[in-house]
Amino acid sequence: MANCYRCGRHLPEVSLRRRRKVKTGFWVRTRYDTGKTASVNVHYGMRIVCPVCARQMDLESAKRLAMERLGVLAALAALMAALALLKSGQRAKKSRKSFGFWAKALYSV
Numbered sequence: 001m002a003n004c005y006r007c008g009r010h011l012p013e014v015s016l017r018r019r020r021k022v023k024t025g026f027w028v029r030t031r032y033d034t035g036k037t038a039s040v041n042v043h044y045g046m047r048i049v050c051p052v053c054a055r056q057m058d059l060e061s062a063k064r065l066a067m068e069r070l071g072v073l074a075a076l077a078a079l080m081a082a083l084a085l086l087k088s089g090q091r092a093k094k095s096r097k098s099f100g101f102w103a104k105a106l107y108s109v
């Protein structure tokens, strides 16, 4: 006698049961003096879910993973752009220095 942990659907056949990591509970710790939230602990556990919920959960986790990877790629692109700007700034500084050298050499003659 198993039910889907997420939607509660009855799952009489073992072949319909899937196991996924689901949020099983949480507790919030608040500061006594201010009443503000100090920390939130979220608990996860492996539970039986139906194939429909399992598919939804897989899609959600794949979407979350894709967004995380996109964030990492965006951070890397920003870092590369910053490095390229720094490098071009150094190159411009060097060219200004060499221009000064040649200008001095020409004006001293």
Ligand SMILES: [Zn+2]
Pocket: 004, 005, 006, 007, 008, 009, 049, 050, 051, 052, 053, 054
């Ligand atoms: Zn379900």
